[in-house]
Amino acid sequence: MKKENLIGNTGLPLGPLSRRDFLCRSCNGIGALALAGMLADELPAGTPAPAGLPLPHSGRKAKHCIFMFMAGGVSHVDSFDYKPALQKLAGQKLPPLSGLSGEIQGYLNKPHRVIPSAFEFKRYGQSGRAISSLFPRIGQCADDLAFVYGIEVENNNHGPATMHVTTGSQFQGSASVGSWVTYGLGSPNRNLPGYMVIQDPRGAPVNGAAVWGSGYLPAAYQGTVLRSSGTPILHLDLPGGVDRAQQRREFDLLHFLNSRHLEERPGASELEARISAYELAYRMQASAPEAVDLSEESAHTRRLYGLDNPVTEGFGRQCLLARRMVERGVRYTLLVHGVEINKHSWDDHTNVEGRMRNHAAEVDLPVAGLLQDLKQRGLLEETLVVWASEMGRTPFLNDLESKTPGRDHNQFALVMWMAGGDVKGGATAGATDEFGVKALEEQIPLRDVHATILNLLGLDDMRLTYLHGGRFRRLTDIGGRVLQEIIA
Amino acid sequence: MERPSLHTSLFGATLRRWPRCCLGAILLLLACLPARATVDFQDQVLPVLQENCLPCHDRHTRTSGFSVESLDSILAGGARHGAAVMPGTPEQSPLIKVLRGEIEPRMPLGRAFAEDRIQLIEQWIGGLAATPRTDSPAEPYWAYVKPAAGPPPEIKDPPLIRNGIDSFILKRLQEEGLSPAPSASRRTLIRRLFFDLLGVPPEPAEAEAFADDPSPNAYEALVDRLLADPRYGERWGRHWLDLARYSDTNGYEGDPEYYHTWRYRDYVIDAFNADKPYDLFVKEQLAGDEFFEMMSAGALPPPDPESVVALTFLRLAPFTEPRGEEDRHVLLSEMTSTVGSVFLGLTVGCAQCHDHKYDLLPTRDFYRLKAFFAAVQIDPPRPGDIQQLGGPQPASFVNPTRKERWDRERAALEQRLQTTEKSFALFYEPLLERLKAFRLEAARDRLASPEPEPPTFKDLKKAIRDDQGYRKFSMEEHRRFTDFRHRVLRLKNAVERRKPLAMSLRNADGPPYGPNVSTTYVLERGHWNRKGEPVEPGFPSAIEGHSRPAPIDLDPFGRYPTRGRRLALAKWIASPENPLTARVMVNRLWHWHFGRGIVDTPSDFGKNGAAPTHPRLLDWLAHELVKQNWSLKAMHRLLVTSGAYRQSSLHSDPDAARIDPQNRYLWRFRRKRLEGEAVRDSILTASGRLNGDRGGPPVFPPLPRGLDDAQKVQGTNTWETMSGPRGRKRSVYIFQRRSLSMPLMETFDAPVPNASCARRETSVSVLQALTMYDGEFVNEEARHFAERVRREGGAGPASRIRQAFRTALGRDPRPEETAQARRLLEESPTGDGLTALCRVLLNSNEFVYID
DSSP states (O other): OOOOOOOOTTSSBOOSOOHHHHHHHHTTOHHHHHHHHHTGGGSOTTOOOSTTOOSSSSOOSOOEEEEEEETTOOOGGGTTSOOTHHHHTBTSOOOOOSSOOHHHHHHHHSOOEEOOOSSOEEEETTTTEEEETTOHHHHHTGGGEEEEEEEEOSOSSHHHHHHHHHHSSSSTTSOOHHHHHHHHHOOSOSSSOSEEEEOOTTOOOTTGGGGGOOTTSOGGGSOEEBOSSSSSBTTOSOOTTOOHHHHHHHHHHHHHHHHHHHHTSTTOHHHHHHHHHHHHHHHHHHHHHHHTOGGGSOHHHHHHTTTTSHHHHHHHHHHHHHHHHHHTTOSEEEEEESOTTSTTSSOOSBOHHHHHHHHHHHHHHHHHHHHHHHHHTTOGGGEEEEEEESOEEOSEESOSSOSSBOOOEETTOEEEEEESTTBOTTOEEOOBOTTSSSBSSSOEEHHHHHHHHHHHTTOOTTTOOEEETTEEEOTTTTOOOOOGGGBO | OOOOOHHHHHHHHHHHHHHHHHHHHHHTTSOOOOOOSSOOIIIIIHHHHHHHHHHHHSTTTOGGGOOOSSHHHHHHOBTTTBOSOOTTOGGGOHHHHHHHTSSSSOSSTTOOOOHHHHHHHHHHHHHGGGSOOOOOOOOOOGGGSOOOOOOOOOOSSOOOOOSHHHHHHHHHHHHTTOOOOOBOOHHHHHHHHIIIIISSOOOHHHHHHHHHOOOTTHHHHHHHHHHHSTHHHHHHHHHHHHHTTOOSBOOSTTOOBOSSHHHHHHHHHHHHHTTOOHHHHHHHHHHGGGOSOOOSSSOOOOOOHHHHHHGGGGGOSOOOOOOSHHHHHHHHHHHHHHHHHHHHOOOGGGGTTSSOSSSSOOHHHHHHHHGGGTTEEOOOOOTTOTTOOOOEEEOOOOSHHHHHHHHHHHHHHHHHHHHHHHHHHHHHHHHHHHHHHHHHHHHHHTTOSSOOOOOOHHHHHHHHHHOTTOSSSOHHHHHHHHHHHHHHHHHHHHHHHTSSEEEOOEEOOOTTTSOOOOOEEEEGGGOTTOEEEEEOOOOOHHHHSSOOOOOOOOOTTSSSTTTTHHHHHHHHHTSTTOTTHHHHHHHHHHHHHHSSOSSSSTTOOSTTSOOOSSHHHHHHHHHHHHHTTTOHHHHHHHHHTSHHHHBOSOOOOTTHHHHOTTOTTOSSOOOEEOOHHHHHHHHHHHHTOOBOOOOSSOBOOOOOTTTGGGGEETTEEOOOOOOSGGGGBOGGGBOOOSSOOOHHHHHTTOOOTTSOOSSOOOOOBHHHHHHHHHOHHHHHHHHHHHHHHHHHSOSSHHHHHHHHHHHHHSSOOOHHHHHHHHHHHHHSOTTOHHHHHHHHHHHSHHHHEEO
């Protein structure tokens, strides 16, 4: 290999790695090869593209993913997991349940009372999905959504559970789903990072940046935070007193110095890569502001996402930005709704009724708006949309007094839904028992969900590996079962 | 119905998945092929295998232990399937099965070989029947055998040999038909040495003086001077902190502060500066509290404070609130894995759930190692420790100067805290009164009979938080209340950090004061409550040759029955007899000096790691370390005074890059990219604003606008931005947070300290360019750099340009560079020219890549 300069068409990772390095480092090589393959147009003429690597691993329609994470643990029995049996037991104890362990069993051993959902459930669409009155607009989209019930998370507390959902491991230090996806697929946009994060404007989730970290994967695969106010990407604004012409002058001198330096050090691919990085930065500075400029969106679109209402404006803006990212080829967009340990978190230990009203009102319209908008623009076909939280909640409470009861954590009853791409709208995987405490039959381990997400993006979780710390790492560790029941 | 338990489902999935899982690893190895009609291995099979498989399966990469380097290596096969080829029976040969996809995944990955090619390889294998393989008796794995002793090799026609290292390097170069690069220039060497040993560039005057020094021993004198410079400890301590996964916070929910881990950071820096023998350094971090030998029935003196601080190493893992046995299992397992990889280069963590896939580390050995930590006790949380971290141990400040300083600072801070709390109370008491009035009014409105309780401070806090529309309290009252609260909180934090405590651990008391040390069990699939066989503490059987319990010196008087386990492990590790310890450490030093280890996977000396490029040199260095009483400074001196180290990073031999494109054999010096810390420290050195103050509680340099807000924990901004000189201390002192890194560090690959990091990446990205060109920090320092040049660089543009080049790059500009720089000075808007030039220099490749 003569030319070693690999320019990430992720617009981001410009490894100083030769392709050979790349292959060696990732060993199983799929991700890196994928990247290399997609970079074929960046390789000089005469360098053969890696021989016919089928990447993605399989033909799937989705090319992008929008992952919406609701931080704090959404109450499944008040949202998408309808449990009418709770009504009859209101205020009473649950009958003994077998096979439970950990904290949930601990709660049940003590006096408790069933708290039925305060919300009515209505059936929507041809699929007849029961959805609570908190989410009427998402309900309208029911036939596009496939639900997974009874997902088990390995830990019953926010920190580890959030890590588990967002990185596949409850321990900090693993690569997030978006990092795996961009590692495996690269990103077609050369002027924006391939993995964008749009946070709740009110603050960060539990674990902070670890939620979109690249863990053991190279830093270039971590999520880049798109800011909701001010400059959209950190350090995109020119230094004070510098205009575009002055920047060009300075970059010209920089290029001159760097070229001279490189001439004396022939073949130093990392130096070449860094020269290119400055040119890409120059281009990104021109193109990124446009990507987040919502002023060109029509009044109709703004209303669709709820930008005209202070309640929905925050998440609406996040959703609208996500659509613009998809349009510009960004591979993976993570939206976070909810803030660590405060009233904007879905962690409703008290007053679940009142608080759920608030949270749901903030997201219902924007989420539905995004789904509709993607659909009418033909983008839903090629975009996998995932809606998740880090755990479900208990249908009962140990506090027997409170007039505004809440719900505790429940690691056995996480509910998620997906839409777009090859997702079979209206389909269902898994089910919880009649009280929504745990799975009716087998719990669905999170790795199955992760394997399914990768599969829907055309990636095989078993083959997407990275050698680190003496072993091959995977998002799904020992491998997950693809939930065929929700794939068209 | 019976709930299918987590374990059944986990197990089911595991069983289903295992074959693919292991095979993946192995098969990987056996990739690739074609062939031609007549089947001569050397001429036909080997080239094709090498062409296709070498990237992952050469003698260095040896992915999954498999290499297509030679007939022998192919016959020997990979770590999983053993022989890749069954002579005479192609259909049984894993190589063919893999090529045909009979074992997943099919190789080469993502492609398939044409049938005729596979048939040719089959034909070749079929023909092998006549030449049966001679199996040599299995040799023990090199890393488990003590390093071979012996002098450096003799070299024919030696060029300049400066010390023993060069004999090994040159011998290898000669074998490969390579020659070393010429010596680097003095200017290059001083820059290289400064960055390498101190992590900052030399001042222009220092570089000039060295370049002009006529003494033949100028280089050696410089090495000695730099090794004695306290900035050395800050530089090399940082390397160790990567391994120790050092952090000032705990991670997870709230990412709460540890408050006292900085004591460990200073301990590490001091240890490097004092050249603490490495064996002692190891023992202190594992068992410093157990050193005192029980010779009589007298009282056990409290452990030496320094050792208590050193033990912080064991508990630097991200730590979620302890919720019983499972979390204890997680904590002790992390400890075991980290100790294994950091001190021994053994990836023992891989054996937690199943026998190691590549190395001779059965699961049982993982738990036998874990048993050394069975007596560890994390102290319970103290009042107010809402995240329930627990653990601070008394550890007084030993150094009298520092003791005086931290005590004085703490006293002053406590004073300020009291005053602030008083003014705060004066401010909020009227607000409390108002809240009380509101409540009475509300109660009257509801006709509630008993008067409500008078509101507390907590009620007020909540009332203010909920008063979004400023109906009860004015906007100014909101602002002041929050401001006061933050000030109080920050002062409390500042006081806490200066208390004589260490974020450490101790042994449980044991009977009769407490329960006995809990038995360690092998845990099936690593699951905390699937207990298998009980085990005793023991050393890895692959090294010891047996799996008998380790001898442990317990207190003969039985009063401190829990002591002694960790010390037994520490002594075994820090022993000249241990085949791994010295090798692993000299290899780390080599890695940090030469940019790549003799073993390129410094924390993995196992079969799946890289094979050593110079095994004899590694052994020789390991012996040297022990011979030098484990002095790291002696080893630095040896490494950096070698001819190999003093080579130029440029070499004119056109063949070299073809023969050894990766420069594995060191035919030239490897250019190095500065780490994030060194980039920041170098920028501050160029601007002349680096605050050289050493040690102490962490510092909080300004964050980019918008980011400091993201540092909020429970609504409180805990990033105590220091805009003054305190925020310009060296980067090793920056508050290290697990939930957010400083962007400048992040873009230059500083690791998030969640797990031990042996080798940093050196990626290049657009965000790195943006941060360096547009970031507030670089621009602020570029302005000061320009001012400094104006001060020190004379009046004319040419002399200023020269001064700027000398300061940033350690050299004079070439005429055409001066001309171009001059153009920028002239064309830039008035007054900004020099700042622009300085900004460009800080962004140049030459600034961050060191020859």
